[in-house]
Amino acid sequence: MDESIAVARARKLLRDVGVTTVPVDVEALALSLGFHVSRQELPDDEAGCTLKRRSKIHIWVNQNDSPLRQRFTILHEIAHHVLELPSRHGEKVPADELERFSGRHPEEILCDIFAAECLVPWEVIQPLAEEKEFTLENLAELAEQFQASRSCVASRFAQASGAHLAFVVAEEGIVKYSIASKALKEARLWITRGIPLPKSSAAAKAFKSGFSGLHEADSEAQDWSNSDDARRFACYEQATYHAPTKQTHSILIFEELEQRPISSSYRCVQDDRDDLLEEIDGYPGWSKPRY
Numbered sequence: 001m002d003e004s005i006a007v008a009r010a011r012k013l014l015r016d017v018g019v020t021t022v023p024v025d026v027e028a029l030a031l032s033l034g035f036h037v038s039r040q041e042l043p044d045d046e047a048g049c050t051l052k053r054r055s056k057i058h059i060w061v062n063q064n065d066s067p068l069r070q071r072f073t074i075l076h077e078i079a080h081h082v083l084e085l086p087s088r089h090g091e092k093v094p095a096d097e098l099e100r101f102s103g104r105h106p107e108e109i110l111c112d113i114f115a116a117e118c119l120v121p122w123e124v125i126q127p128l129a130e131e132k133e134f135t136l137e138n139l140a141e142l143a144e145q146f147q148a149s150r151s152c153v154a155s156r157f158a159q160a161s162g163a164h165l166a167f168v169v170a171e172e173g174i175v176k177y178s179i180a181s182k183a184l185k186e187a188r189l190w191i192t193r194g195i196p197l198p199k200s201s202a203a204a205k206a207f208k209s210g211f212s213g214l215h216e217a218d219s220e221a222q223d224w225s226n227s228d229d230a231r232r233f234a235c236y237e238q239a240t241y242h243a244p245t246k247q248t249h250s251i252l253i254f255e256e257l258e259q260r261p262i263s264s265s266y267r268c269v270q271d272d273r274d275d276l277l278e279e280i281d282g283y284p285g286w287s288k289p290r291y
């Protein structure tokens with residue numbers, strides 16, 4: 001199973017249940033699938049668990065966790081059921097695992113992706129991502145509106161935006177997760193998982209400082225991506241660091257440095273090479289070739 005299947009199943013569930021507004025009523029969603037959700041006194045290191053009692057399935061969540069965390073835990077447990085992925089953490093969800101990437105099974109990450117898709121439905125985030133700027137301040141507001149974590153909202157915003165954006169999560173200075181907007185992918189700019197954070201980045205500085213907080217940096221897109229097309233972009237970054245998890249979150253906004261005009265001779269060359277025309281359509285600021 002890959003991410004697209006997890007996403008498709010989450011969307012189908014939302015459609016089946018008729019979810020169109022946020023914050024999504026996670027407990028109603030659970031109930032529609034036959035799960036009984038309750039808050040329980042659980043050990044600090046346990047976010048939740050699923051158990052069967054007299055043919056009923058119960059999801060217990062840690063009552064001491066924040067409401068946002070509880071919502072995510074419930075959906076993560078639902079994901080195991082809907083995606084038919086057996087839990088790799090036993091029946092208990094360890095508190096330090098959710099929404100983290102190091103040392104986790106791919107199945108568990110797929111369940112997080114499913115949960116994020118349910119918490120921040122595409123139909124709702126898409127128009128908001130078109131309308132608002134990608135800033136930490138706006139993400140904080142959206143997190144409130146969706147009742148979801150900022151990283152969850154940020155990934156979904158980047159996916160839905162028409163601008164050149166990316167959201168990058170690193171742990172201990174290594175990129176663990178990156179989500180690029182469609183426009184950024186079309187500009188052929190990739191940020192590879194597993195690479196160290198660029199030295200010039202706000203996230204690297206934040207990590208080095210060792211203190212939780214907000215950092216900003218201007219850099220070149222080439223610092224983040226070794227793709228040739230990165231040369232065309234500058235990058236502005238806002239980053240936060242969370243010391244207990246050694247995790248940095250970067251929001252990256254790429255700006256195109258120069259927009260090469262399409263000369264008539266250039267267009268003529270392109271006309272002979274149909275395979276390139278599609279790619280040109282992806283560049284903002286370039287007019288479409290006319291025939």
Ligand SMILES: [Zn+2]
Nearest residue numbers: 087088108111
């Ligand atoms: Zn799990």
